Amino acid sequence: MSSFIVEGGNRLTGEVEISGAKNAVLPILAGTALSSGENSIHQVPKLRDVRVMKEVLESLGAEVSQEDDVITVNSRLIDSCEIAEALMRKMRATVFLMGPLLARFNQVRISQPGGCSIGPRPIDLHIKGLKALGAKFTEGHGYLEVKADKLVGADIHLDFPSVGATENIMMAATKAKGTTVLRNAAKEPEIIDLQNFLNCMGAEIRGAGTDMIKIKGVEKLQSINYTVIPDRIETGTFMVAAAITNGEVLLQNVIPEHIEPVIAKLIEAGVEIKYDQDQIKVTGVPKVKAVDVKTLPYPGFPTDMQPQFMALLSVAEGTSVITETIFENRFKHADELRRMGADIKIESRSAIIEGIDNLSGTVVEASDLRAGAALVLAGLVAENKTEIKDIYHIDRGYEDLEEKIDRLGGQISRVKEEPNE
Ligand SMILES: CC(=O)N[C@H]1[C@@H](OP(=O)(O)OP(=O)(O)OC[C@H]2O[C@@H](n3ccc(=O)[nH]c3=O)[C@H](O)[C@@H]2O)O[C@H](CO)[C@@H](O)[C@@H]1O
Numbered sequence: 001m002s003s004f005i006v007e008g009g010n011r012l013t014g015e016v017e018i019s020g021a022k023n024a025v026l027p028i029l030a031g032t033a034l035s036s037g038e039n040s041i042h043q044v045p046k047l048r049d050v051r052v053m054k055e056v057l058e059s060l061g062a063e064v065s066q067e068d069d070v071i072t073v074n075s076r077l078i079d080s081c082e083i084a085e086a087l088m089r090k091m092r093a094t095v096f097l098m099g100p101l102l103a104r105f106n107q108v109r110i111s112q113p114g115g116c117s118i119g120p121r122p123i124d125l126h127i128k129g130l131k132a133l134g135a136k137f138t139e140g141h142g143y144l145e146v147k148a149d150k151l152v153g154a155d156i157h158l159d160f161p162s163v164g165a166t167e168n169i170m171m172a173a174t175k176a177k178g179t180t181v182l183r184n185a186a187k188e189p190e191i192i193d194l195q196n197f198l199n200c201m202g203a204e205i206r207g208a209g210t211d212m213i214k215i216k217g218v219e220k221l222q223s224i225n226y227t228v229i230p231d232r233i234e235t236g237t238f239m240v241a242a243a244i245t246n247g248e249v250l251l252q253n254v255i256p257e258h259i260e261p262v263i264a265k266l267i268e269a270g271v272e273i274k275y276d277q278d279q280i281k282v283t284g285v286p287k288v289k290a291v292d293v294k295t296l297p298y299p300g301f302p303t304d305m306q307p308q309f310m311a312l313l314s315v316a317e318g319t320s321v322i323t324e325t326i327f328e329n330r331f332k333h334a335d336e337l338r339r340m341g342a343d344i345k346i347e348s349r350s351a352i353i354e355g356i357d358n359l360s361g362t363v364v365e366a367s368d369l370r371a372g373a374a375l376v377l378a379g380l381v382a383e384n385k386t387e388i389k390d391i392y393h394i395d396r397g398y399e400d401l402e403e404k405i406d407r408l409g410g411q412i413s414r415v416k417e418e419p420n421e
Pocket residue numbers: 022023024026092093120121122123124125126127160161162163164165186190303304326327328
């Protein structure tokens with residue numbers, strides 16, 4: 001398995017270009033299966049999860065081609081509604097095909113999706129929403145069999161504003177008969193991006209970004225070109241990289257309002273941040289101040305930035321408390337940061353972090369995507385070398401991470417890469 005070796009102690013300085021958003025492109029690529037046309041998606045990041053989504057679409061019969069950062073999906077030839085268990089297991093986002101395939105073919109057969117090990121990740125809210133539209137579910141041999149005579153618009157109240165359930169239901173309702181009203185919907189920027197993509201194709205969706213989304217079913221969709229939004233979590237990760245190394249980094253191709261809670265926390269920690277429409281400049285300080293962080297659905301502080309903040313607060317002045325309210329078990333990185341000398345105690349859903357002077361490099365494991373990012377950040381500031389194992393998790397969600405860090409003056413290298421990892 002590949003590892004990263006990070007040599008700590010260098011300030012990151014210069015400019016970095018942020019890639020397209022993983023969590024926007026995955027549902028959008030799945031959404032191409034809704035139509036029988038050819039759709040080109042631009043600003044697609046080179047990620048392991050994107051490769052898996054291409055593989056899944058191809059396994060269904062779609063023709064998928066890629067040129068630089070543009071992926072074109074011809075969905076006309078999709079002739080299967082079953083996703084093999086081995087593919088389903090590879091990532092969480094395979095579940096996004098449930099809504100589109102059901103909407104187009106009135107049936108789909110899938111197993112439980114995989115994904116990061118960050119606690120239980122049920123799909124009951126996806127199922128409840130699709131049932132309300134008329135889908136019938138049967139379970140057997142590890143698969144979920146979903147069928148509908150026809151999908152009919154419904155009034156659906158989500159018990160929790162689940163990002164994935166909101167997206168799946170939006171896609172299923174796009175071609176349903178009549179209007180669907182989705183209440184307590186997730187408000188993440190990726191939901192707005194999905195609405196914009198679907199509306200370009202001819203869907204009639206209003207309200208994404210608020211907690212009530214109205215989807216008026218349409219019969220026909222057209223072929224389009226669509227550019228996904230920049231990745232707000234990659235943006236936040238590089239902001240923390242600048243802050244933790246006392247660096248000075250200009251982030252290009254960003255939407256600052258999407259990462260506002262992270263900007264606010266970094267400012268509270270003493271970091272200097274300036275931004276305009278599509279760039280953010282981060283100037284670090286020798287020692288950040290302790291801050292308390294509580295993860296919440298958007299526009300609250302994103303759970304996908306929690307591990308990176310834990311790395312930063314490990315070397316802050318004072319005691320910080322991080323409370324994780326979205327996922328039950330998203331503190332695995334705390335054990336690895338402790339190996340590097342961090343002083344972190346976990347009490348139920350909170351982590352209490354006593355800032356220390358220095359972290360020290362050692363061998364650590366990336367238990368999931370953002371845990372891996374946190375360990376890279378910790379490695380950048382630690383004394384000596386840090387070896388981060390199992391970096392395939394990091395490759396799921398960061399495009400060219402080592403090249404980008406290297407260009408900013410950080411020292412990071414990949415070792416023992418195997419071609420099919
Ligand atoms: C590909 C993608 O976009 N992934 C993001 C998406 O994941 P994902 O869409 O899986 O996250 P959700 O918003 O659905 O999950 C949030 C919470 O709701 C619970 N839940 C969810 C669905 C369900 O049917 N039942 C249920 O109980 C989950 O277990 C979790 O505790 O949003 C998360 C929360 O911002 C992010 O961390 C992920 O990076």
